Amino acid sequence: xxxxxxxDRDGTVIEDRGHIGHPSDVTFxxxxxxxxxxxxxxxxxxxxxxQAGIAEGTITxxxxxxxxxYVTDHLAKQGIxxxxxxxxxxxxxxxxxxxxxxxxxxxxAASDYDIDLSRSYVVGDHPCDVHLAENxxxxxxxVLSGHGSKHRRELSGNxxxxxxxxxxxxxxxxxxxPDRPSPRASGPVDRAADILRAGGVAVFPTETVYGIxxxxxxxxxxxxxxxxxxxxxxxxxxxxxxxxxxxGALAENVPEKARLLARRFWPGPLTMVLPKDDRIPDVVTxxxxxxxxxxxxxxxxxxxxxRTGSPIAAPSANFFGATSPSRLxxxxxxxxxxxxxxxxxxxxxxxxxxxxxSFCQKPIAxxxxxxxxxxxxxxxxxxxxxxxxxxxxxxxxxxxDSHYAPTTPLVMQQSDEVATEDRRAGLLTFxxxxxxxxxxxxxxxxxxGDFREATRNLYAALHRLDALDLDVIVAEPxxxxxxxxxxMDRLERASG
Ligand code: TXA
Ligand code: MG
Numbered sequence: 001x002x003x004x005x006x007x008d009r010d011g012t013v014i015e016d017r018g019h020i021g022h023p024s025d026v027t028f029x030x031x032x033x034x035x036x037x038x039x040x041x042x043x044x045x046x047x048x049x050x051q052a053g054i055a056e057g058t059i060t061x062x063x064x065x066x067x068x069x070y071v072t073d074h075l076a077k078q079g080i081x082x083x084x085x086x087x088x089x090x091x092x093x094x095x096x097x098x099x100x101x102x103x104x105x106x107x108x109a110a111s112d113y114d115i116d117l118s119r120s121y122v123v124g125d126h127p128c129d130v131h132l133a134e135n136x137x138x139x140x141x142x143v144l145s146g147h148g149s150k151h152r153r154e155l156s157g158n159x160x161x162x163x164x165x166x167x168x169x170x171x172x173x174x175x176x177x178p179d180r181p182s183p184r185a186s187g188p189v190d191r192a193a194d195i196l197r198a199g200g201v202a203v204f205p206t207e208t209v210y211g212i213x214x215x216x217x218x219x220x221x222x223x224x225x226x227x228x229x230x231x232x233x234x235x236x237x238x239x240x241x242x243x244x245x246x247x248g249a250l251a252e253n254v255p256e257k258a259r260l261l262a263r264r265f266w267p268g269p270l271t272m273v274l275p276k277d278d279r280i281p282d283v284v285t286x287x288x289x290x291x292x293x294x295x296x297x298x299x300x301x302x303x304x305x306x307r308t309g310s311p312i313a314a315p316s317a318n319f320f321g322a323t324s325p326s327r328l329x330x331x332x333x334x335x336x337x338x339x340x341x342x343x344x345x346x347x348x349x350x351x352x353x354x355x356x357x358s359f360c361q362k363p364i365a366x367x368x369x370x371x372x373x374x375x376x377x378x379x380x381x382x383x384x385x386x387x388x389x390x391x392x393x394x395x396x397x398x399x400x401d402s403h404y405a406p407t408t409p410l411v412m413q414q415s416d417e418v419a420t421e422d423r424r425a426g427l428l429t430f431x432x433x434x435x436x437x438x439x440x441x442x443x444x445x446x447x448x449g450d451f452r453e454a455t456r457n458l459y460a461a462l463h464r465l466d467a468l469d470l471d472v473i474v475a476e477p478x479x480x481x482x483x484x485x486x487x488m489d490r491l492e493r494a495s496g
Pocket of ligand 2: 316
């Protein structure tokens with residue numbers, strides 16, 4: 001059995017121009033061809049489209065077929081094979097069985113082409129595409145192209161949202177998409193939400209690292225986070241939100257540039273420090289007049305925030321100063337025993353903490369490099385201060401020099417400059433090295449030299465090396481561009 005990607009047509013593969021009756025009205029998105037080429041290496045491709053214009057009499061069935069043939073011929077010329085195009089010609093009031101989100105056509109594909117729906121995806125710009133996935137036991141990805149931005153607010157629960165076909169394809173091919181919440185998985189989230197609502201503490205997954213959280217409005221729960229982590233009270237927490245309204249409740253005002261970044265990167269690994277609303281307890285923000293806010297891109301985290309009914313304040317689920325957990329197994333047993341609930345969400349897709357930007361400093365400043373590259377942020381809001389003078393103030397204690405550290409001493413050095421002699425040394429390197437035999441154990445973050453992959457592997461590799469009881473971990477520097485900035489930041493801090 002094979003997996004497939006079921007693509008919506010208008011607003012996803014081609015621009016949405018209303019009821020398209022003629023090939024001359026077809027405009028492919030510039031990224032469609034390259035994205036589908038990548039996808040078809042691993043997936044069969046189908047198009048599933050609702051064409052109510054036929055029932056409404058604005059276009060004919062022949063028109064739609066001509067347009068579809070034009071679309072598939074154009075793609076075929078580029079070497080892309082669309083296995084089948086499914087068209088529902090009805091309008092919703094016809095109550096047919098084939099209109100999306102009914103799973104009729106996906107069931108046809110499953111039996112006609114031997115498709116494994118549980119490993120398949122639906123990509124589309126309408127909530128009905130996401131519901132189609134749910135109804136068929138597949139995974140839905142909502143894109144903001146076409147009518148996506150307009151309909152985004154109608155989405156509920158655990159939906160993966162991407163700007164367009166290209167990022168949706170990347171997301172599918174990267175794997176690591178969080179599992180769909182199965183009926184089994186909704187139990188722990190519900191229980192954890194009950195606990196948080198009652199002022200308790202829970203460990204939960206995000207796309208960056210695991211967090212240890214409490215409701216932002218429950219000071220007792222928040223205080224316990226500090227105790228459990230052995231974290232100084234002067235180190236403020238990040239408030240995790242699930243929607244724009246939550247931000248309004250936490251921030252006194254949201255500058256226009258912060259709105260632009262939120263629109264582009266949320267949900268995602270970006271934290272913004274904004275002027276705080278008086279209702280937030282001081283213990284969350286360490287008494288600062290500002291609050292750090294982020295919308296995590298993980299269905300379990302978003303679900304947990306929604307079910308709790310308030311934002312969740314959470315630092316990473318490690319002891320203060322230690323290496324962050326990018327999977328549940330990294331969370332120290334002592335921490336797991338102390339909290340009231342633990343929710344598993346699999347390995348974290350990003351693997352390193354969020355990028356933190358402060359809007360409470362002039363100019364706007366980078367407080368911590370992380371899962372979104374600075375270059376991408378500057379593309380949207382212009383230059384920001386990369387090395388702000390914050391070390392003397394309590395503004396960003398996460399910037400403490402020693403942090404993210406394994407218990408084994410870590411030094412930054414090129415592998416060929418290291419004298420290992422009678423020391424048991426482990427090596428953490430970005431790509432392969434010429435002298436692996438000098439080391440007890442070698443962790444290569446990305447054989448292909450890809451920063452995203454390297455970031456995702458960083459903490460797991462550090463945790464593995466740290467477990468070997470070595471005398472020293474040697475970490476090779478990597479370039480300080482894109483996500484490399486976050487990797488180097490963590491390694492430098494880990495080396496103290
Ligand atoms: O990806 C992440 O950001 C993860 C996940 C769980 O969301 N969280 C995380 O939290 O890394 P934590 O507490 O380990 O790091 C938060 C950083 C700290 O360095 C803290 O000093 C800084 O954010 N921070 C929080 N509130 C701040 C504020 N009002 N002003 C300046 N810095 C702030
Ligand atoms: Mg941390």
